[in-house]
Amino acid sequence: MNAKSLPRQLWDFRRGMATARVLCQLGQDHGLSLEQLLLHTGLSRAQLEDPKGEIEAQQEIQVIRNLISTLPHVPTLGIEAGCRYHVTTYGLWGYAVLSSPTLGMAVSMASRMLNQTFSLTTNEVEQVGEQVFVTYHADHLPPEVRQFIVDRDRAAVLTLQREILGQPMPYQAVQMRRAEPSAELTQAYTELFGVRPQFGQAHDRSVFAASLMHEPLPQADPHTAALCEQMCKKLVDARSSRTGVAAQVRDRLMRTPGRIPDMEAIAAEMNITSRTLRRHLTTEGASFRTLLEEVRSTLAEELMTTASLTHSEIAERLGYADVTTFIEAFRRWKGVPPSEFRKAQGLLRPGGPVVRRRFIPR
The missing domain is CATH 1.10.10.60 (Homeodomain-like)
Structure with a gap:
């Protein structure tokens, strides 16, 4: 299935307001006002602070537009955002992932219940021989926010993996569609993934050993x-x-x-x-x-x-x-x-x- 033809329900679903709070806090930490961050979203401060509130995917995309348009000088913004999505950010869904018996069962449930997360990319998990490939699709997203969202979602997945494993995820390879960026951003990617990414590839993809799928989880740190x-x-x-x-x-x-x-x-x-x-x-x-x-x-x-x-x-x-x-x-x-x-x-x-x-x- 071509990513552009993905049904909207695979990514354009209502999600918890926690994702907007994470993004707005990131912007405020970089000196932006809440008014700048919520511009054209239709969201109010009261809605943002509602613990049971929900946000449309398009509203979240507008918050991201506001972030990157006012902070174009911060190339690591997507990575910074993703690293703020912890297990507990996801509520009881995070508890369900954390308490999975094995990483494979956690991945299976997480993939099947993607609409309980804050992901705007869609992903495909495939085992080939002794390796597992996780591919992130983003062609259905507006071009101006696509790279931020890919960076955000990949960093969020890595953060979740690290917390349920209790240690960094040992990736064998990380592939990125984007051209090789500045030395600063390349270093940030390398520190995030633990390996230097391969740029200019056909897919945004992470590779790790299939044996990890069968390891019992240590209930995180x-x-x-x-x-x-x-x-x-x-x-x-x-x-x-x-x-x-x-x-x-x-x-x-x-x-x-x-x-x-x-x-x-x-x-x-x-x-x-x-x-x-x-x-x-x-x-x-x-x-x-x-x-x-x-x-x-x-x-x-x-x-x-x-x-x-x-x-x-x-x-x-x-x-x-x-x-x-x-x-x-x-x-x-x-x-x-x-x-x-x-x-x-x-x-x-x-x-x-x-x-x-x-x-x-x-």
Whole structure:
């Protein structure tokens, strides 16, 4: 499929306002006013600060136009922007990626759920032999913003990869369509990717070893994991407030996605016996199972609606041994199975491809 003929829904979708905040903060850090950055976007300061606000793709493109037209002397602007998109910028979608069992599963979900991100490029992931090629398509974008967006999206992907791996992504090669730029920008690209890009190529493409797709993820670095934990805690707090020992236990249950500890393990971490922990919880009108159900129920519903994961993917991220056990638990929480809940909420059935994706992790 030619990039110019890509269906608009592959890139021209409404996205969270967080992307506009990232871009505006970048501009303000370079001395621009908010009025300059929001010019011709139709966005107000109040809309920008709305945590649940959304922005049209064309509005984001206008913010980018404003950025590059007023800061033409900053060649690394796209790279700077992309490096500001952290796992937690993406909300629960970032949590879903972070808690994927392997990099291959994270890439698979990220590619399929591209419309939960802030990407304006579309990408194709293909495994050929022992290598994986990630190609970024941008011909559908206005020429004046195309290079910024390619730089931004590639740097954002690299930042996400680094945070879920806990270390820089070891690229074997980085190809760029653009002609070789200034020495300053070439050096910036080299520092970003860890290898010197090959310029004047047919595609904007990154290459890495296919073996990385099967490596188990280390739940990212402690800082990023802590941010995701705070994000999930805020979500669960909004649904059900807890204090005392019950709050400590519930917070611990959210700390390691996909690897939820049992009561004995948590009691040992608290330097008490499981019997003592159970007594404290009973005194507070709680139980370990109730707290575990609260966490799983809240995160399951949010992952279903904001990250659009399949039932198997949600089961994995919530620490269930199999999808059947998860479905039975969901029926207990909501009174209906997940499929009926999705239908009642008007949610699309997950699993449809968002972009061409030849790599299927085994």
